[in-house]
Amino acid sequence: MIRAGIIGSTGYAGGELVRILLGHKDVEIKWYGSRSYIDKKYASVYQNMFQLVDDVCKDDNMEQLAKEVDVIFTATPQGLCASLVNDEILSKVKVIDLSADFRIKDVKTYEEWYKIEHKSPQYIDEAVYGLCEINREKVKQARIVANPGCYPTCSTLSIYPLLKEDLIDGNTIIIDAKSGTSGAGRGAKVDNLYCEVNENIKAYGVAGHRHTPEIEEQLSYAAGYPITLNFTPHLVPMNRGILVTAYASLKKDVTYEEVKAVYDKYYANEQFVRVLDKDVCPQTKWVEGSNYVDVNFKIDPRTKRIIMMGAMDNLVKGAAGQAVQNMNLMFGLPENEGLCMPPMFP
Numbered sequence: 062m063i064r065a066g067i068i069g070s071t072g073y074a075g076g077e078l079v080r081i082l083l084g085h086k087d088v089e090i091k092w093y094g095s096r097s098y099i100d101k102k103y104a105s106v107y108q109n110m111f112q113l114v115d116d117v118c119k120d121d122n123m124e125q126l127a128k129e130v131d132v133i134f135t136a137t138p139q140g141l142c143a144s145l146v147n148d149e150i151l152s153k154v155k156v157i158d159l160s161a162d163f164r165i166k167d168v169k170t171y172e173e174w175y176k177i178e179h180k181s182p183q184y185i186d187e188a189v190y191g192l193c194e195i196n197r198e199k200v201k202q203a204r205i206v207a208n209p210g211c212y213p214t215c216s217t218l219s220i221y222p223l224l225k226e227d228l229i230d231g232n233t234i235i236i237d238a239k240s241g242t243s244g245a246g247r248g249a250k251v252d253n254l255y256c257e258v259n260e261n262i263k264a265y266g267v268a269g270h271r272h273t274p275e276i277e278e279q280l281s282y283a284a285g286y287p288i289t290l291n292f293t294p295h296l297v298p299m300n301r302g303i304l305v306t307a308y309a310s311l312k313k314d315v316t317y318e319e320v321k322a323v324y325d326k327y328y329a330n331e332q333f334v335r336v337l338d339k340d341v342c343p344q345t346k347w348v349e350g351s352n353y354v355d356v357n358f359k360i361d362p363r364t365k366r367i368i369m370m371g372a373m374d375n376l377v378k379g380a381a382g383q384a385v386q387n388m389n390l391m392f393g394l395p396e397n398e399g400l401c402m403p404p405m406f407p
């Protein structure tokens with residue numbers, strides 16, 4: 062059995078990790094980390110775990126945790142993982158960080174966008190960006206995985222094949238994205254109150270959201286040249302789900318069949334990326350509670366632009382599910398272990 066510890070198990074991403082790992086036949090959760098609920102029963106924080114989890118919450122003592130487990134997940138605010146890891150810990154355990162601390166390779170860019178000092182830049186180069194479909198072989202060898210952000214996962218997977226095949230101009234990309242409120246975490250914030258979110262939709266972080274440099278970096282690797290793009294997220298009144306609608310100029314005339322063949326080249330063998338049938342637009346409801354990303358596209362012959370679409374559950378493929386997919390790869394398990402739950406509907 063793989064012994065797992067979760068720092069930040071009481072947040073939304075950590076809670077989803079608990080739910081998924083409880084159904085994973087090769088994993089035993091040994092450490093339910095928290096800051097506010099130390100010594101309180103985990104099931105009193107999340108009553109959906111009543112009679113399923115008997116453990117009490119523990120602190121974020123990563124050094125102690127590293128002696129007791131094989132893998133540590135950090136589902137904590139930006140900066141915490143970087144402030145806790147050290148050589149001794151990394152010599153004993155594998156670390157999967159759900160925050161952004163090790164996602165961006167240029168530390169100055171990280172500090173500029175996150176407005177915090179990076180406490181362990183010496184591990185940034187070593188950390189593998191855990192977008193499994195793209196970096197699978199590197200993830201298998203990794204000691205530390207930077208689990209991708211939710212918007213970057215959906216955006217990158219929706220656009221990636223077209224940049225790899227040089228069909229679009231990367232510097233014309235515009236990404237419009239929408240997220241359910243669980244993306245903002247469980248912490249109390251006025252912006253996330255029922256009356257602020259219900260019956261409402263709003264853009265936020267316009268021309269300045271911290272996921273912009275992460276998406277640009279990943280898409281630049283795919284294109285082979287530096288990409289600058291527009292990314293606008295919106296908060297929508299639903300619990301889970303991310304919908305991406307991205308636009309870019311085509312570099313040449315292409316048919317539906319040619320573009321479909323490009324998506325199939327990259328995703329036909331990927332269990333968790335589903336390229337939908339012609340004219341079917343991805344919907345968040347069709348992926349909810351699952352590790353799937355649904356993608357599709359439409360060519361607009363009038364504007365010579367292509368519209369790329371993606372939908373996924375921000376807490377599963379956008380966070381906890383992808384973290385478990387990474388763990389499976391790091392420990393030589395089948396990549397889909399614990400992740401085969403079909404989406405819930407309605």
Ligand SMILES: NC(=O)C1=CN([C@@H]2O[C@H](COP(=O)(O)OP(=O)(O)OC[C@H]3O[C@@H](n4cnc5c(N)ncnc54)[C@H](OP(=O)(O)O)[C@@H]3O)[C@@H](O)[C@H]2O)C=CC1
Nearest residue numbers: 069071072073074095096097121136137160244246247380
């Ligand atoms: N929500 C989402 O859809 C996604 C989230 N992520 C990332 O996952 C991480 C967690 O996000 P999310 O679950 O939404 O956030 P939440 O606010 O819901 O949870 C934060 C968690 O971190 C814990 N925590 C906060 N400060 C400390 C500290 N100083 N020491 C130890 N634990 C601490 C909290 O503990 P307690 O409550 O007990 O105080 C809680 O368990 C973030 O980095 C986020 O960016 C990534 C992708 C998607």
Ligand SMILES: CC(=O)N[C@@H](CCC(=O)OP(=O)(O)O)C(=O)O
Nearest residue numbers: 159160161210211240241244245
């Ligand atoms: C709706 C909402 O507020 N979403 C969060 C992003 C989700 C997240 O947790 O960020 P990471 O993926 O970088 O970890 C936000 O926009 O800040």
